[in-house]
Amino acid sequence: MNFSIISSFIIGTILLVSLVKVNLSLVGNSMDAMYDQVAKIHVNSIATLVSHDFRKMGYGLTGGSLQEATPSRITFQGDLDDDGLVDMVSWEWDKTQHVTETSNPNDYVLLRIVNGKSTPIKMGVIRFELSYYDKLNQPTAIIEEVRGIRVRLLSESADPVGSKYMKASWEKKFVPLNIEN
Incomplete structure (x- = not known):
């Protein structure tokens, strides 16, 4: 056999293997970016809803609006949709309810309850x-002394990329004008 044909075959094989490796690396990086973006979108969606509700705390109400205040649950009153009717709103991170639709063992259900109607939020919340x-x-x-509320939210992707989950976080302090009890 000709030495130049053998060397060309070896060089071609090395180039082909290199191209496959680069392609696999690009696929892995795009998966990382996609799951990272999904986690950020989930946090942003939850943050938008929390912000809407917390800004309405106490509106349309005379007297105390805050009914319950624990590290994982808050219940308050306020006119959420500006219809003149006071709504009862609760947010609760339920660490007894795992999200079964994902492979992430760390995510739990975040509940938003408005006037008794519960809406489970299953977007990879691992801390609220x-x-x-x-x-x-x-x-x-002391509930009567509360004037400000800090919310910390951490979300992970539904599925791991390799052995890790992509994370996104959000934190905000609310000082509603009508919260006084």
């Missing part, structure tokens, strides 16, 4: 924390 602050911006557990 509520912290409460008084008028001097000091942490408080």
Whole structure:
């Protein structure tokens, strides 16, 4: 056999294997980016809904609007849709309800309850924390003293990329004008 044919075959094989490896790397990177973007979209969707509800806390109400305030649950009153009727709103991160539709073992159901109607949010929430602050911006557990609420949200992708889940987080402090109890 001719040496140049053998060397051409070897070089061609090396180039082909290199191209396959580059292609696999690009596919892996695009999967990372896609799952990362999905996690960010989920956090943004939840954040939009939480922000809408928390901004309406106490509107259309005289007297105390905050009914319950724990690290994983909040219940308050407010006119959510500006129809003149006061709505009862709860947000609860239920660590007893795993999301069964995903392969992620860390995500739990986030519940939004408006006037008794429960809406389960199954968007990879692995943390939903509520912290409460008084008028001097000091942490408080006394519901009558609460003037500010900090929400921390962490979401992961539904499926792992390799062995890791893509994460996205959101945090915001609300100081509703009509919260006074």
